[in-house]
Amino acid sequence: ASGIRSMVFNPDGRTLFCGLHESLK
Structure with missing residues (x-):
């Protein structure tokens, strides 16, 4: 879960x- 949070906070991750x-769509 922490990995996902990092992606949300990082512009590139966003x-x-x-x-x-x-892709999931």
Whole structure:
């Protein structure tokens, strides 16, 4: 869970998270 939090707080991680969300779609 902490890894996901780091992604949310990091600008680059945020973009990566959005890309991952799109992939899940």
